[in-house]
Structures are given as structure tokens and as C-alpha cells.
Amino acid sequence: MAQKPSIAKGTRDFSPSEVNKRNYIMDIVKNHFKTFGFQPIETPSFENSDTLMGKYGEEGDRLIFKILNSGDYLRKVDGELLSSKDSNKLTAKISEKALRYDLTVPFARYVVMHQNEISFPFKRYQIQPVWRADRPQKGRFREFFQCDADVVGSNSLLQEVELVQLYDAVFTELKLTGVTVKLNNRKVLAGIAEVIGESDKLIDFTVALDKLDKIGIEGVTKEMREKGISETAIEKAAPLYALNGTNLEQLAVLKELLASSEIGTKGVEELHFIVKTLGDLGLQSAKLDIDVTLARGLNYYTGAIFEVAAPEGVRMGSIGGGGRYDDLTGIFGLKDVSGIGISFGLDRIYLVLEELELFPETIENSLQVLCVNFGDKEALVSLKLVSQLRKNGVSADLYPSSAKMQKQMKYANNRNVPYVVLIGDKELEANSFVVRDMVQGGQKEYSLDSIEQFIEEL
């Protein structure tokens, strides 16, 4: 009956070394979330379908994993509906729960449900898996972790400033220097659309604009034409592609360009404040770049839009993103609560650190000391040593059986154990233990009465 095991499409197992590396990233992210004053929450892995459906657009609904009702779920379904083969209508009848699609909507739901217990502004972070019935691709899975930090209940632009600092702090500690935080503002995009006379095509316009670095100016203009944007509008938008110089220089040009648009001017002012303030405060290793072509998450972002690009030379899309959304909780009945959030792309950060060999070597040393097992009597003495080491915070183990020495040494080698301890009959007699340095190759003998000496030299 042996069947070949397999895992579901788009899912992954994580082996010890991978978990260690992922934890390394998450611990650093988490620590900075905490020092910036964010508090952790967790929400269920599945929600009522009503909570999720319709929040991510039509495409999103398709990508939500639905959970089949329990029991005889077809019994109550109308026979006519069943034979109509209308999947969308039928789904609503046989599925009332769905897997979490992101962390933002459940967070909005959380805020609304707990509004009376929360002190605003509420700063929360959340690191949990989410699921999407997407077709997998490189760096895209059907199950993946999101690391989000959001602030709700404050519309101060200082939050924008702070979140850029948070990105900077995390990537600096990860030794991932040279990342670029790209910054844009939905109001600027709206202003541009207004000035070129295509306000009603804002989404089409920005989605096309967003592809500039991918398909070039020609590709963008072609897509705009296909979406029915007028030639004059396309012409008027042309100066956007030629924006260059420092952030402040670009903002000066934008200010001019958008002078006739109230909302556009507001957006430029917001960007100016963020750029100016961060200029005064300084960043450790990240670079801040205005990028008017940045247009992610337009369905809900209303102000700032962030995206973090990996250092130059690394072929990787964005490793983080976020933005401000003025009315996220509105859909659940709580008006006028402004929110802003950022997200870290754990899987992609992992790939980048791997490529640049930035993981510390010590991550692989899961066991520091292994005692070779020579037999019952020797093992007992070894176990006493192991206990002492463990009490001192040193990860130590005794090989569980008196297998051949070669086998035990090989095991230590495969597990990357830096020190092997030998207590055989010779050592028993001398009340000592021999420590073999598996990296250098040398050996040293210590007395069992002065274990501290060994611990100090570790």
C-alpha cells in the first residue's frame, strides 16, 4: 500500500537549515517591529467568506481558497442551482469559510471588532501564513508568510517617515545594504490623471505606467492606447518618463506639472514632507527614491505608496511594499480611521540573502558539542558532562548508542558539530575528557573537575 508521498502544488517543506535561516530573518524583523512600538496580534487562518469575498476585486475572489462546508453539504442545495452549474452561485451555498488571503483585511476586521479595547493610534505587527489559489511561479507560492506592520488611527505623515526608517533599520541589520525604498503617492497619480484629462481612467493609466521599467516607454504608450487613453493625454504624460535628478528636484518639476490640480499638489506636498524629514533624520543604509511610476495596490491605497527594491545587481523584484489607506475599516462599518502599513517579503529576502551569502555561518551550528558513546559506563559520565554543558546554555548531546566510532564521528561531521567530546576508558581512569576540534583538527584534554575551563574556551 506504499504510495509515493507528495505535497500540494505551491507548498513547501522547510528543512532545519531553512527554518533556521527564516527564523534569523523573522527574529530581526520582529525585534525592530517591537523597538518601533508595534504590538503583535494573530488572527485565525480562516475567516467567514463574507469577510474576505469582494475585498480584493474579482481576480482576488477567484484566488481565495474556499473551504467546503462540513457534513452533507449538497442536501440543502436547490436542485435547480445544482444543475445550472453556476460555480459562483453554488460556491456561496456550499462554502461559508475561506482561508486568509492577506493580513490586512483580517486586521481591519480585528480593529472593527475590538475598537473599544484598542487605544489609537494602534500599531500592530503580524507574521502569519496566507493562502492564494494562484498559479505558482518563481518566488510565488500558494502558501507563504506575510510580515506586516500597520498603524491605524493616525493620519500624521510622521508614520510614513517612521515606516521608511523601519525598513532601513531591518535591512541594515540584515547586512543587506543598498536597498532602495521607492516612494510615490496616490494623490500624485490622481493629479497626473486629472491634468492630462483622464481622471476616469486613473487605474488603467497607472497600471500601464507601473510597467515602465519592464516594457519601456513604447510598451507603456501602447498599453495606454489599448485602454483608450487619448493621444493628447499620452503626450502630456511624456515628461514623467524623463524625470531625473534628486528627489527634491523631481518634486519641483512635479509641483509645476501638477500646479493646476488640487489633489496633485497635495500629493507633492506630502512627498516633500517625507523626503525633507528623512533627509534631516538620515538613513543608515537604504536609499529613498521618488518614483512616480510606482502604482501598486491602487484598490485601497490613498496616499503614500512604498516598494523596496533589492540592491542593484540582484535579479529580484520587490522585497517589500506598503502604503496608506484612508478607509480600510469603512467596509466593516468603522469610518474615518486612517491606516498605513508595510510588508516584508520574507521568501524573497531569503533568496536575496542566500544569493549574496549574507546569512551568518553560526546559523548552521545547531549542535555545539557531541559526546561519543563508548558504552554504558562511559555514557553515564558523558551524560553528566552533557547536563553541565546544557545548564550553561551550550547545546550538547550524547550519541545514543555505542555505535562504531567512525559512524559517530561521521554523524558529528554531517551535523556540522564543531566539538566532539571523547570519554572512553582511558579518560574514565584519568577523570578527564578529550575535546576534538572538528574544524582545526586538534585535540585537547580537560579534567572533569574543571568543566568551566572548557566552557570558557568555547
Add this chain to the structure above:
RNA sequence: GUGGUUGUAGCUCAGCUGGUUAGAGCGCUGGAUUGUGGUUCCAGAGGUCGCCGGUUCGAACCCGGUCUUCCACCCCA
């Protein structure tokens, strides 16, 4: 959701226009080495060639379906 791509030993991959017992390297097990790993030498185990069906005297190879992998698009983290 659309188009393409991949699947052979634990891993990475060979395998000619269909032809008899399907190979290599690494890893694994045992030995050279009864107290020494990482280097060396010797021997051995391990595969329903993703799965189902079809064509053929004969299929890892050709055809159809299905699952999976990766890539592009859509979208997105």
C-alpha cells in the same frame, strides 16, 4: 484563467531515428582502519523511467489525458 516547459536512483543529471539485463557523479551501507570525521582505495544496496490509457512484434523514447515543476501573460507578495 491563457500560452509554453519539465518529470529517469535519496540528490544532480546522461540515455542515439522506438530494440533485449536503464547508466554516471554525489550521497548511503559495509570493508581497508576493534579510539578518530572531513582526504584515499575496494565492495554493495538502491529505479513499475510522474500517473492512466493508446499506437507497436517491441515504448524511458511516439500519441492522448492527468498531476507536478519552472517560465511568460493576467494579477500579485
